[in-house]
Every structure is written in structure tokens, then in C-alpha cells.
Amino acid sequence: MTETVTVDAGAPPTRGRVVAWAFWDWGSAAFNAVVTTFVFSVYLTGSSFGDENVVSAQLGWALAIAGLLVAVLAPVTGQRSDTSGRRKFWLGANTFVVVGLTTAMFFVEASPSYLMLGLVLLAAGNVFFEFAGVNYNAMLSQVSTPRSIGKVSGFGWGMGYLGGIVLLLIVYFGFIAPEVGLFGVTSENGLAVRVTMLVAAAWFALFALPVLLRVPEYRVPATIRREKIGFFRSYVILARDVKRLWNTSRPIVYFLLASAVFRDGLAGVFTFGGVLAASVFGFSPGEVILFAIAANVVAGIATMAVGVLDDRLGAKPVIVTALVGLLVSGMLVFLLHDGGQIVFWTAGLALCLFVGPAQSASRTFLARLIPIGREGEVFGLYATTGRAVSFLAPTSFAVFVSIFGATHWGILGIMLVLLLGLLLLIPVTARQQQIR
Template identity: 30%
Template sequence: MVGTATSPVEVPPTSSRSERVGWYFYDWANSAFSTTVVTVFLGPYLTAIAKAGAGCASDDPCKDQTISVLGFGIYPGSLFPYTVSLSVFLTVFVLPVVGAIADRSPHKKQLLALFAYVGAAATIGMLFLTGERYLLGAALFLVANIAFGASVVVYNSFLPQLAGPEERDGVSSLGWAIGYLGGGTLLALNVVAVLFKDSLGLSTGDVARYSIVSAGVWWAVFTTLPLRRLRNRPAAAGEARGPALIDGFRQLRDTLRSLKAYPLTLFFLLAYLVYNDGIQTVIALASVYGTEELKLSDDVLVPTILMVQFLAFFGATGMGALAKRIGAWKTVLLSLVLWTVVLGVAYVLPAGRAVPFILLGGGIGLVLGGSQALSRSLFSQLIPKGKEGEYFGLYEISDKGTSWLGPLLFGLAYGATQSYRVAIISLLAFFIIGFVALLAVPMRRAIMAAGNTPPRVL
């Protein structure tokens, strides 16, 4: 068989400080897309474009008019969550194949460059998202979000080659922390533009559009650092024989079949997909909730999300330090309890009150980074050697703003009730179910079943 003809190549998890710095900085580069585009500006901006397409004023809730998308009539307020959901549905088919190709390619840096620059180009293309072009915005976001996910699959597959079991929590947490600094730095520049938009002669829509474009430029420019410092290694699972795409599909088939041999890895993955759907939906739709339900202006919303980014740096490093004491598994479980508290508070926040929203943002920042960074390092311990890219392809389906069940539930809840509060509280199900599922995973036994050595503390 083409996909299995060559035996896996064992690569010791050693790396230079320079290479690790390069790896950290891809998170710095791509976090601008997560923060500026997905979390802050695109949701409200695309919703405003959709409202214009429906013939509604920007301050109109627009609960009676619909827009046409592929022959379906939907409310303008549901366009962005549905677009996020569709993009992730498509990544279900794309990302595992990308991971399989990465495992069989000795040119992972080039794969990283391909997906990063395609995503950045699609983001920059949103310069033309004006008037009533909501279909253009949805299409460009689909391309950018899928390319983003594909690039992160390749990026994550470097982690087991850069750090051993005892180092991985710290390396993963530092990468996430630097990512939040990168996303926060660009957002800070965009906040200045929001605060001084009148002096600059720009409308709120113009600032949003230019901020979205700036994220694409940032993504492209800073991707050059990891491309210079990361080094290609022999293919983790042996080089492909024949066309890489065909071999990738074949290997995906083999990977899906082999999952039954690692039921505990699969169970962890399912638990992660559930609770991370909730996390990613909160990240992606927080700005929509703030503007549409809480009636907060960009002057409040954007600085609050900026604060979240910098607090997330301390949250990620702090939870990384906590994981050294009590273990990554217990720390992630604790973070899920805190997420349920966050949603409960969000549900009862009063409209038009900035201070409670800012305080809630502080809580999100402290819990956000650690739950994601430690989940990544935990999953890396559960992957059989030589299959890092394939398994991270499955993992990335619900990572960093690419969840789909959460936005779908959010959109359906809003469509049924016309209430963003009902929509946000419906996400509690993801955190409760995810907590119970993760609690049921015997982590030490799962790591050993995958053929890996467990860290001392879990």
C-alpha cells in the first residue's frame, strides 16, 4: 500500500533555542487573524454588511428581513455564525488530509508557507468587502479560515519534534502566550484607529475593514520568521510514494481505521472537540453578543478584547506553571469549571453597562490561554509516533476559532428565540459535557497505550 510502504522514521524531540523561537512566532503571526478578524471586527462588520443587503439600517435589529444565501433566506444576524459553522464543516474533510500529507512530506516548512500565505491573501482581499457584498465576505472568510486551520495543523505537528514529554506543557503554553501578545499588539494598533477614527476622517466601517486587512498583512509578514528558523526533518511516517494528495487520502483512511486501536486517544479527542467548541464559539461571537445584545460600542468592546489578549498571556503562563504542580489534566478540568462560571455571568450582564463587561473580559483572559495550550500538549502525548500531522489534523477541526457545532447551536438558538442571551447560555452544554468526558479519560493509561512515556505529573 502506498501510504504504508515506508516505515516511520524516529526523530528525537531535540531542537535549538532558535528553532523554538521560530515556532513560537508562528503563533505570534497567525493570532492576528484569530483576534482582529474572528473575535473582534469581522462578526459585527459582516453583520452590518448583511443588514445593508437586507435593506436595514445599521442600528435596526433587522428581525423581520432576511438575506439570500445560496437560495436560503436567513437573518442577517445569523450569517456570521453560519459561515463559521460551514467553514468548519469543510475543514472536517480538509484538515486530516493535510495532516497526513505533512507526516509524509520532508518539506513541512513549505506546506506551512503555502497555507499561511493563502489565508493571509484571502484576509487582505477583504479590502473589497463594502456595500452589500456579504457573499464576498462569507466566501473570503471560508478560504481564510480553512487555510488558517490547515497551517496550524502543520505548525502543531512540529511540537513533538521540538520538545520531550516533560517539556511539552511549558513549550506549548509559551507558544500560546506569545500568540496572545502578537494578537494583542496588532489589536492595540487597531484600537488606536478606533479611538481616533474621527480625527483620521474614517467611519466605523472603514476602521473595521482596514483592521481586518491589517491582520492579513501581519500574518504574511511575521510568517517569514518561523520559515527562516524552523528546519525540515525526514518525513515522520516515511515519504509518500505517488501524488501527495492521493497518498494523503489513503493515509487518512488508514488513520481513521487505526483509531479503534487507540480508544482512549479517540475518547480524549471527542471530549476536546466538545468543550473546545464552546470555547471557540465564545471567542468568535463575543463581539456580536457585545454589540447586538449588550448594546456596547466599539469604544468599549475593542479595548476590552485587547485587555483579554494581554491577560491571556499571563493566564497561559500561569496555568502552565500550575500544570507543573498539579498536572495539565487537572488544570484543564479546573479551567472548564471557570468557563461555566463565565457563561453564567455573561447571561445576566446588564445591557449598556461597560464595567461589568470589562470585568467579565478580565476573567475570560485569565482562563482562556491555559485551557487551550494545555489541551494541545496533552493531546500530543496521546499520538502514536509518526502520526503527529494526521492526528493534529483531526484535533485542529475544532481548534482556534474553527468550531462548528457551537456556532450552529448559537445561530439556531438565536433564530428560534431572537435572543442572544438564550443563544449564549445554550453553550453551557459544551462545557458540562466536555468536563464529564475529560474527567472520564484515564490519562496515564491513555498515554502508555499510545506507546509514549507519561510525564511525572498529570
Template identity: 30%
Template structure:
């Protein structure tokens, strides 16, 4: 990557941009997500959440149910706050001041997770769950602000690539952190900085590293990315009430934006079902496959590599088929990967029992066929699920009016968080009733399928792109 004329940054040859360039504003915008996304993979997914469930709570099944409850609480909160926030910033203009506030609040909360000791001896499991819920609310509100900046931070023809790049960068930083954690803290008998494995300090330092990465990667976006233009208003109760009024009008006139409204319903059922999968997949793998911290770290690393590929794949699929069809392809791929995951167990492949599985290679881990199939299906599903996140964001920028982009991304937060609490609720119910983590993911598959078919009713989102 090198600086080009007029302050533009020439795209890396590894990024398929068809001769076009992303400028500094778009790259800086994407880098913000590069710093934020490791929280999803390392804390909500592969490392801290399994540690929380198995060591702080002390029971993988109860821990998964508790994390599902965190999803319910945070999802309901964002379902109310997100749309109002989005509609209000449409009236106020710039997103950066509010995004900066969310960022400044969330980083200390991440740092506080260091005190989540085994058995809840310092912070009780429910206190830790409350911190996780608060972080989830702030990150979700930040997502509304950040995503609605895309139409300003990147030129129209560059928006699919900028969206995909943001997700790819999130996985690049996650891979870098995972490798550092693996070689600095997990593999050595004496971890770096003298951390104690007996006290699970290598697990507890993960949120600190994630918080530091987020802070560093956020800086360029606040310095260089284009924002919505300022308007002659200041934040006040009157502006919030104006945002609520605008939001109500938007919902009342839903017929004028039927494509966007149908999309939001499809996203509710499908895309955030994938969010449930990403949040709980680590706990699921630890509980069902019986993997320890090192295996989970490698599993997370492979998931991040898949996400890196998925971010680039999304840009290509959006250009080839349009974001609507791309989104459907990605949902279908996610379902296939999910079926492979829930059909696996230490003695099972694709729901078929394997008697006494033996090692098929002499590696340090993942030596049996069921483990390797689980890894392959997880990798496949992650590629398509991360791509789906990108295409869903690009699709909304195509079918929603630019003047109401914040409101529509706020409604997307409402739609997404409707699933993010309904999905965990169903997962928790199925897990508790059937006493099985596999059964807990059956409703997620149904939500995916419903969203896939609803997208056929969306008329926009084809290959046509407005001139830059």
C-alpha cells in the same frame, strides 16, 4: 531575552521556566502563532466580525446567525480534510512546505476583506462570508500542521511552556495591534493615513494589519524551527491514499489508543465550545451591550491581556497538576466566565434585573455596574479559555504516539470542527428561535460540562514527564 550558548535563547525572567531554557527553534515556532492569533481576536472576535454583522449585514442578530453558518461550512470542510492532511504528512515527514502553502494562500484572502464595504455595496455579505470561511479552513489546516510540529520544534520537557508561550505571544501581538488601531485610527478625529470613519475604513484596515503581522512573524519559524525528518516520499495521490489508509487503521485500532480517543471526544464537546465562545463573543457584546467600535476595541484589548495571562497560567497549571487536570480546571473557569457573560445585559447582572442602572464612576466608557461585571466575567473566562487551548494541545502530545502525531492532530481537527459546526448550528438555532443572543449561548455551556466529565475517563496526562 538574550542569546545563550549554542544558539539557545535564554527565557525572559517574566516567563516562569524554573531555570530551563527554550531554544531558538521553540521560540520561532511559538512566534508563528504570535502572528496568526490576532486574526482570531481582531477579525473573528472583537473588531471585524462585529463590523461585518452590524454594518455589512446591517443587523446584529442576522449577522451572528450568518457568522454561525460560516462556522458550519468551514467546520465541515476541515472535518473531512484535517484528518487526511495529518495522516498524510506523517508519511511525508516535514510540515513546513504545506504550512507555507496555507500561509501564502491565507494572507491575500485577509487583505481582500478591505473591500467589505458597509451595506455590501462592493462585496456582498455572502461573498465576505465565503472569504471568512476560506480563511477559517486554511487556518484550521495550518493548525493541524503547526501543532503536530510541537514534538519536533521543542524538547519534551519544554513543550508545555512552548505551547503556553505561543498563545501568550499571540495575545502580545494582538495587544500591540489593538493599541495601534486605537490611537492611530479610532480615537483621533482625523485617523492616520486620512482614513474615513464614515466609510468605516478604520474597521476595514484591521485585516490588512493582521495579514502584515502574520507574514512577518511567520518568517522565523520557516527559517529556524526544527521540523519532522524527511522520508523518501514525494507528495502524490499514492501518498494521500496511504494517509487515508493509515487513518482508517488508526480508527479501527482505537482501543490501542483509548486515552487519546476519549480525549478527542472530550475536546470535541468542550474545547471547541470555547472556540464558539471566542468567535461570537464580540458580536454578542456589540449586540447585547450596545457597544460601539471604540468600546469593542478596548474590550478586545482586555481580552488579549487575559489571553496573555492565560498562556503563562497554562504552563504553570500543566507542571503543577498535569495537562489533564489543568484542562479540567480551565474548562470550569471558562464556564463560570460564560455564565457571567450570558447573565449580563445593560440592566442586568448575573440574571438579576437592575432598575435604571446609573454611572458609578466618571470614566469615558463602561461606567455602569452591569458593564463592569460583564467586563470582569469576560476577562475571567478569557484567561481560562486561552489556557485551555494550550493545555489541550500539551495533553495530546503526552498521550498520542509521536509517529502518528500528525494523524492525531488531524483527528483533533475533526473532533474540534465537529463542535465548530455543531456549536454554531445550536447557537444559530437558539438565537433564531428565542430571538435572543443570550439564549444562543446556552448549548455552549452544556458542551463545556460534557467535556469536563469525559476527561475523568482519560488515564494519561498526569504530572509525569519523560526525560528530555
């Protein structure tokens, strides 16, 4: 999928547009942190829905299916938004589908008969959230310049972590922690979690509005405008772009493959972190949220601080160090899983310490590697390849849990994906001064 960066009407981006764009990241924490990671997924894998190990495996399979759907459909949806010049429209459409699905989670009562509904809503939400993310990331070029793109991107990333902390605090003290929360809400029949889903939906809807109202719609430059193409033709174009990169900039192809794998492992750390905390280490729903707040603080600080090391040492050493740190921390969580909550509080937070830096340095590594004039094309492939393997971590998690019959074995599944990504990354060599 090829994309050319163009600022609307040639106008320089403004601070207001940057803030409006970043508020979508702030709002998206409602789905990332509350729905997928620390509240709804933990609720679904609780004893109210059946055997926790069986339900955890079913969750893994549901997210794996969602990942496969994203891999099949993302190139088509991205191509249509690029060629139609309706990038903001599709961002809004997909965002509000996610809002609707999150709202529907209110109807998932604490009973095994509602498990399938919950899994379907969660999987569908992940699919449409990924579609929205494709268009949101593509809009980065509309609110930044070549000199500010890294700073703006980091600001958005940081806003996401901060938004997660604020929202988690609200739902924890408002509904999860008290015996009787706001508006008389209790935990009976999962009501506290179900109402939290309504709050999350409203939060996402509210903070998605600034980017839709303030940032102009993307305009396809006349020099690259092309006719809409069909479903299968989009993959022909994708293959052509990859072939051209293979012939002219082979290290980029190697890095795209490696980063796609280890980025999915990073996503798996957060996706299944709350499930592991609850089902393996006995965290209550309130304790999971407290851990989530601490995790976001650690990840946010580490991500902001790593920029200095990235500039001084280069991106690849940062990524390799972070992946090694993740593997060591993950193995400690697995080997010491009988050690109680203190193990997860220490080794689990250590995992979070390395996730953000690996994500951030991955983006800067590629930015320094891209030949001048091909940034949009390569970052389009970066997004597409990442989504093409987004089923790896959920599938690996589900396979290990299914084979060994215990949720803690899923940790090894995630670690396997991270290890594979590290092994693919190590041979990648590149002259990172290309775009300086």
C-alpha cells in the same frame, strides 16, 4: 493521521529556530484576534449590514460551514504534507492564502449588499487558517526536544497572546479610536475597519517569514515513508489508527473525544465574544478592541500561571475547574445580559481567565498519557479530532439565535458545547505517569 517526530538531519533545535517558529503564532493574532474575533466579525454584524440578530445567525452558519469543510478536508491536507515532506511549503501556501483573503476584506463596504462577500471571505479564511495551523503545530517537533516540547509550545502560545495585544493597540490608536486616524482614515463607509484588514494582512505576512526562512523543511524518515494516498484512503488510515488506540490505549480515545468537544467550545468563546459585546452589550468598535486587549492580557497571564498548578495537581483537575468556571461565567453573562457593559467586563473577562488554562492543560494531559514512541501519532489525532467537530460551537450558536431571535441566546449554544465536553471528560481516567 499518523505522524512521526523527527528533527531535521538529527540536528538539535536552536533558540533561533524556536523564536522563528513562535513568530508565526505572534503574526497569526492578525487573523485570530483582529479578523475573526474583535474587529471584522464585529463589523459584519453591525447595523450597516442589516438586522443584527439575523446577521449574527448568518455569521454562525458561515463559520459552521467552514468548520464542516475543515473536518472533511483536514485529514487529506495533513496526510499530504506528512508524506510529501513539504510541511513548511504547505504552511507557507495556506498562510499566504489567508493573507490574500484578509487583504480582500478591504473591499467589503458597510452595506448589506457586501455582507455575503464578507461572510465568504471570513469563512474561507477560517478554513485555510486551520489548514495552516495543522502544519504549524506539526512543526513543533522540529524546534523542540521531548524535554522542552511543553516549554516551547507554551512560549508559542504566549507569543500569540502578546502579538494580539500589540496589534490591537496599533489598530485601536491608529485607526479605530481617532475621528481621523493615520493617513487621514475615517470611519466613513467602514474605512477604518477596512484599512485595519490591510494592516492585519501585512502583519501576518511579515511575521510568517521567519519560520519559512529559518526552520528547515520536514524530512520524512525512510523508516515510515509511504506512498501518497487518495482522499478516501486517508480516512481508512485514520480509522485504523483510532481502532489501534481503542484496543491498546482506550483512555486516549475517550480524552480525544472529550477534548475535541470542549476545545471547540473554547474556540466559540473567543470567536463570538466580540459579536456579543457589540450586539448585546452595546460596545462600540473601539470599546470591543479595548476589551480584546484586556482579554488577551488576562488569558495570557492565566495560561502561564496555570503551569504550576498543572504540575502540582494534575491536568484533569485544572481542565475540570476551568470548564466549570467557564460555565458559571457564561451563564452570568446570559442571565445578566440586561445589566449593561459592566456585566460583560466582569463576567466576560472571567471567561477569558479560564480559556487559556483549559487549552494548555488539555495538551499536557495528553502528553503525559501517550505511550512512549506514539507521541506523533496521538497528537496528529488530537489535531484531527479537534477540527472534525469545529462546526459544533458555530452551529449551536446559530441554532439558538435563529430559534429565539436574539443574539444573547447564542451564549447558551456555546455553553451547551462546553457542558457536553465536561460531561465527556469526567469519566476519563488515566495513569498519567506513563511517559515519566
